[in-house]
Amino acid sequence: MEHFVGLDVSLESTSVCIVNCRGDIVREAKVASEPEVISAGLRSFNPTTTQVGLEAGPLSQWLYAGLARAGFQVVLLETRHVKAAVCAMAVKTDRRDAQGIAQLMRMGWYRPVHAKSLGAQEIRAALVARKQLLNRMMDLERSMRGILRGFGLRVGQVTRRSFEGRIRELIEGHSMLQTVMAAMLTARAALKLEVEKLHRAILNIVREDGICRRLMTVPGVGALTSITFKSAVDDPSRIARSRGIGPLFGLTPRKYQSGETDRTGAITRSGDAMVRTALYEAANSILCRGTRFSALKRWALGVAVRRGAKKAKVALARKIGVILHRMWVDGTSFRWTREMPLPSAA
Secondary structure, X not given: OEEEEEEEEOOXXXXXXXXXXXXXXXXXXXXXXXXXXXXXXXXXXXXOEEEEEEEOOOOHHHHHHHHHHXXXXXXXXXXXXXXXXXXXXXXXOHHHHHHHHHHHHHHOOOOEEXXXXXXXXXXXXXXXXXXXXXXXXXXXXXXXXXXXXXOOXXXXXXXXXXXXXXXXXXXXXXXXXXXXXXXXXXXXXXXXXXXXXXXXXXXXXXXXXXXXXXXXXXXXXXXXXXXXXXXXXXXXXXXXXXXXXXXHOOOOEEEEEEOOEEEEEEEOOOOOHHHHHHHHHHHXXXXXXXXXOOHHHHXXXXXXXXXXXXXXXXXXXXXXXXXXXXXXXXXXXXXXXXXXXXXXXX
């Protein structure tokens, strides 16, 4: 008889629930959140066929890899689907959540999440670390501006390179402000140095990656956008059609239809926010900066005239994602103009 396993994972322990094909609970346990321990517990039960499901989360990629190496058929479940299933329970516990995940596996009412390769996870870690350090540096800059504003000192518009010089110029002659700003500028300089190190490491990866260099032939797509897109998609064959990029990264409109009610809302914003931001920035670069004209930009300008600039940027971001995926699959470079058919012979 086929059995289905639901795992509710927390940092220290994991609740395990095993159900049969009729939905009857045949075993429950609570074990340490280690792939070897979970594998040993499942082997001790020794069902004929076992499908293991766990919710996508911080530990899911690691546990997925360990259980897959142990020979189990593992599926990562989308968080929204799991939440919708377990929220109907009046009592929420880890044990109940594991039961809900096991029942989801049995009924097949879930959408599997792609488990990224180790290389994609490493690149993703570098991108996230760079973004976090950059955000902390910008927080420091905003804090310094706010402190100085209280003394009537305005930093104004400066570049990242001239920011420190402008701060030192403003605090000249203020002993306490010099002490305070010196500490904050030292912290900012350390963050800036580490951001630059990570940025160079990412650029080195892009320089050696032929796929990223090909994706960069698309206008508005730079090194960060290409490596962010590549690490998020990881395996282009998992997306059957290129138009699926829009829904995958939350760039398609919400839809609510019931009876006579039919509403189309803003974009869903589901999926990887980092990819969605990178594609939107690429679209903004095409529409708002002086770049070489292309059929893609002509199309986006037409949308802007009909629907407005904001919707045009979202539509263009979605189209850029579709183009990047198709280029990756076909192994082609970006075509700046549409190919016209050859004239027929008279």
